Amino acid sequence: MLQSLSIERTKTKKRQPAADQLGFGNYYTDHMFIMDYEAGRGWHSPRIIPYQPIVLDPAAKVFHYGQTIFEGLKAYKTEDGRVLLFRPRKNFERMNRSNERLSVPEVPVDDCIEAMKQLIAVDRDWIPTAPSTSLYVRPFIIATQPQLGVAPSTHYQFIVIMSPVGAYYSEGVNPVKIFVESEYVRSVKGGVGEAKTAGNYAAGLKAQELAKDKGYSQVLWLDGVHRKYIEEVGSMNVFFKINGTVHTPALNGSILDGVTRRSIIELLGHWNVPVVERPISIEELYEASRKGELEEAFGTGTAAVISPVGELNWQDDVLVINGGQTGELSKKLYDTLTGIQMGKLADPYDWMVEAVSAPVKA
Template sequence: MTVQMIEVKLCETKKKKPESSQLGFGRVFTDHMFVADYTEGQGWSDHRIVPYEPITLDPAAIVFHYGQTVFEGLKAYLSKDGSVRLFRPEQNMRRMNQSSARLCMPQIDEDLAIEALKELLIIDKEWIPTAEGTSLYIRPFMIATESHLGVSPSKKYSFMIILSPVGSYYKEGIHPVKILVENEYVRAVAGGTGTAKTAGNYASGLRAQEVAGQKGYAQVLWLDGVEKKYIEEVGSMNVFFKINGEVITPMLNGSILEGITRKSIIQLLNHWDIPVTERKISMDEIREATENGTLEEAFGTGTAAVISPIGEFNWQDNKYVVNNGVTGQLSKRLYENLTGIQTGAIEDPFNWIVEVD
């Protein structure tokens, strides 16, 4: 899957690009997409960049019936010098292969997938927005395409990459959001698919998210699926708490997704000599820390929102306000430094950035 092997077909008519002020998240797509196909026994073939268009699948395609699909999410940024920057793309492709292994799907060549992404970005570079807080969201994904109504791994797949210019994931931006702690539904359990980035994980969370939205909350806080006691994730993000000067995040336990932003935040905190611990943390501990005043900050982390401060928890109909409902200093510092590294405004001491030639 080298760049030289990619067939390129450019679109005849380009789409009208939205104004940066009109960008939402994931509703507008660029002119082109990358596609490759897989057949068992033959491997990957027919690598191509083509105009963005609908795809045609047989109604019996396995993805529709048995959910064999995985995806990733990362971003491209345009720096002031005009260079296109990717943030740790090798981590996304590595995690995609981990997800694929869990779903009995074929592996991609990670290095060559990044090269294909670079080629796509060069073609659609003009779609990268430049306003503060905007970026080009990148969605690599794989679906099972074999037509077969049988519970077994597909023998055919398509791997695609699509691009979408985006603004802030939450309309609140870096301002704190209110969170509803979920006590009825669960997101995942150890041994399940919680560590894979697969569509079913997100579909199963929609009902809880809908209920939270009806009650005026931006997201749900997921508890463990066994005791419903220990904190796991917030919405589709990892979560951090600053208690009495120490930053704590739930340890990876077989049901929590290993977030790339999570990993980067931990590295930043270590770099700054700020104590950070990965361990179990319960809602009882958060309640107690809120009541005694030691819960200083709480925030979610993920590719889409980067940092999403939490201003309030609702747990068992009791409201717990964090930091008087305002963005904490650490949350702001992390957001500014991480986005600064991503856009080139701040030096990258970790070699996280990959520039597109």
């Protein structure tokens, strides 16, 4: 399919923002990738074009019934000029699991990775190199059929846009304060919580706003059935180091199967740090803290990589973790993972994929 990839380069390059002005998701590169899907024809017309608006019929299903999937991954420029991607296959494999759940057609994984590499190559000058910066890559699919019956769309667009980004949280790698949500629920078993689809994020906005008003960066979601088991933090999976063992909620259908989550579990395994995936109740966590056994907590995600959690608030019961400081293990995981991602450390697990090879020395 990708043999027919066409590339149209922009005639008016945008001015690039300064590294300290980036923030997260505010600026977009000069180009985007797009391909179309039509029932009976499949994915077709792959093209790299100048970054430009999407033009859709107002009846397009994405506006009404939310049939949309996205992914997020980062590209890093190494000191020797190569561009590395972190486990991109995992993202497109997950996209296909999300697609399956939302009745969106499967995407060709190899073609998606290749298209993304070519797009990155075209906009390679956009990849920032300052500490904690990277090029955030956002592939997404939208349902475009202009039809108001509630049924899967016959037409879709797969699009990749890219944004040079700084740290996701203004705290950077400093610990964040998290509010444990008791009223609102993000997802429930049997729902779409495991899928990376727009509705999950819309459902979380209200609780997040209320938490922000109280001075917390994110919410920690509890399960929708018992309202006691820990699910995930805002846009991150979450880990707790209790008495030397690392615990993280087991995947249960309503928790996102994070690529960073998986990688952390694998990394801890390689280091012989015991790690357990299981249901974790919020009471248990508070109990462990009272016994002095809750040593560290951190969130994991593509946007934030590792984000230490310094404080939880559950029904006004404030729990300070590790004196509100970044824990030793959190720091080591952050340093190792970002080191591998930036190409500064060896990559013994073959996680990194070269999107652009090193330029030939002049």
